[in-house]
Amino acid sequence: MRRPTRSRYATVVAGLTAGVVLTACGGSGSLGGDDDEASNGAADDTSPVTVGLLVPTSGVYAPLGEDMQQGFELFLEQNDGQLGGRDVELEVIDEGETPDTGVPGAQRLIQQEVNAVVGIVNSGTALGVRDAFEEAQVPLIIANAGADDITGARSSDYVWRTSFSNGEVAAALGPRAAEDCESVFLAAADYAAGREATAGFERTFTEAGGTVAGSVYPPFGTTTNYQPFLAQMQQSGADCVYTFFAGAEAVAFTQQYASFGLKDSIQLYSSGFLTEGGVLQAAGEAATGVETSLHYTDQIDSPRNTEFVEAYRTAYDEAPTVYAVQAYDAAQALDQAFENGTSGPDVVEGLKAIDTIDSPRGEFGFNEGHGPDQTYYLRRVEQGEVGLVNVVVEELTTS
Ligand code: BEZ
Numbered sequence: 173m174r175r176p177t178r179s180r181y182a183t184v185v186a187g188l189t190a191g192v193v194l195t196a197c198g199g200s201g202s203l204g205g206d207d208d209e210a211s212n213g214a215a216d217d218t219s220p221v222t223v224g225l226l227v228p229t230s231g232v233y234a235p236l237g238e239d240m241q242q243g244f245e246l247f248l249e250q251n252d253g254q255l256g257g258r259d260v261e262l263e264v265i266d267e268g269e270t271p272d273t274g275v276p277g278a279q280r281l282i283q284q285e286v287n288a289v290v291g292i293v294n295s296g297t298a299l300g301v302r303d304a305f306e307e308a309q310v311p312l313i314i315a316n317a318g319a320d321d322i323t324g325a326r327s328s329d330y331v332w333r334t335s336f337s338n339g340e341v342a343a344a345l346g347p348r349a350a351e352d353c354e355s356v357f358l359a360a361a362d363y364a365a366g367r368e369a370t371a372g373f374e375r376t377f378t379e380a381g382g383t384v385a386g387s388v389y390p391p392f393g394t395t396t397n398y399q400p401f402l403a404q405m406q407q408s409g410a411d412c413v414y415t416f417f418a419g420a421e422a423v424a425f426t427q428q429y430a431s432f433g434l435k436d437s438i439q440l441y442s443s444g445f446l447t448e449g450g451v452l453q454a455a456g457e458a459a460t461g462v463e464t465s466l467h468y469t470d471q472i473d474s475p476r477n478t479e480f481v482e483a484y485r486t487a488y489d490e491a492p493t494v495y496a497v498q499a500y501d502a503a504q505a506l507d508q509a510f511e512n513g514t515s516g517p518d519v520v521e522g523l524k525a526i527d528t529i530d531s532p533r534g535e536f537g538f539n540e541g542h543g544p545d546q547t548y549y550l551r552r553v554e555q556g557e558v559g560l561v562n563v564v565v566e567e568l569t570t571s
Pocket residue numbers: 233293294295296316317318319338365418445
């Protein structure tokens with residue numbers, strides 16, 4: 173993957189090393205929000221803002237973090253480096269793989285009194301930082317992590333989400349899978365996201381008449397050999413398998429599923445992260461025929477998405493992913509929210525006032541828990557003109 177070659181903004185980024193980087197764009201405001209104007213700007217001033225981008229630049233989810241950074245920066249690039257009419261200083265911190273690295277990263281950004289934070293891939297990290305953002309009154313827009321409670325039982329005025337909830341993505345697929353499959357074997361990475369995804373799928377799949385033949389939860393972040401788990405799937409007699417894996421784990425699982433001989437005998441369903449972006453191209457032929465649910469694919473046929481895909485391809489020489497779109501839309505949300513001011517409470521009021529986000533996935537608004545009200549699609553991996561793609565099969569009904 174490449175950084176934009178033509179962007180004044182991103183050229184600055186490209187010269188910096190991974191890990192903790194600071195990017196400045198256009199404005200001359202101070203770092204860290206200790207400038208009163210920057211952190212407390214009223215609606216009618218245009219003082220700069222500092223936004224923290226907390227995304228993985230290391231670990232199994234690093235490719236997702238790169239896509240998120242690209243999506244966020246594309247919106248800045250398209251808007252003169254500004255959000256809400258204010259120049260943006262972007263501080264990028266590595267979330268790493270787990271809460272052990274993600275939580276301290278968030279704490280650092282909060283201590284620096286940034287005006288808002290965007291990012292977070294891992295559900296465990298999102299759950300671990302939720303209270304800190306609320307207490308510090310720093311708005312957080314989660315641009316991936318799907319922990320159900322974040323926009324459910326533990327929703328907060330200071331925590332918003334432009335992505336999805338794990339249970340919802342999976343639940344959308346259950347009834348559709350039950351049309352073709354009587355019994356399922358569940359397999360998911362053993363942490364919050366995997367457990368929530370299988371619970372969401374199991375609920376709607378069994379409500380639709382299906383049965384569960386068994387389940388496995390390979391350790392997250394350390395499993396490289398899925399063969400013992402694949403043997404259990406084979407022996408279970410299940411008609412289909414449902415999974416939650418993402419990033420590097422998705423590539424390993426999909427390739428081993430095929431080489432173990434299950435690809436043509438047990439239909440593989442998954443939340444869409446299994447076949448998204450670079451992961452799909454890396455998995456290659458092994459991924460063809462996999463069916464997934466997700467709220468985005470670059471194959472969505474709409475003028476808004478076509479325009480977005482073109483802009484993204486021009487900037488990065490690759491197709492956008494759901495991760496890029498979620499971060500692009502977080503930038504769109506902040507663009508509207510900063511119009512209302514830059515203090516935490518002002519930004520929250522600005523977020524509450526948002527009617528719709530003009531997303532490449534289709535327009536959406538925020539629900540009561542501050543997550544997106546959105547459409548989910550059934551996608552199937554097919555060979556496209558240039559590489560594998562997730563074609564849209566149909567819209568899924570959610571419950
Ligand atoms: C999660 O931890 O919620 C998650 C991670 C990667 C892809 C999707 C969800």
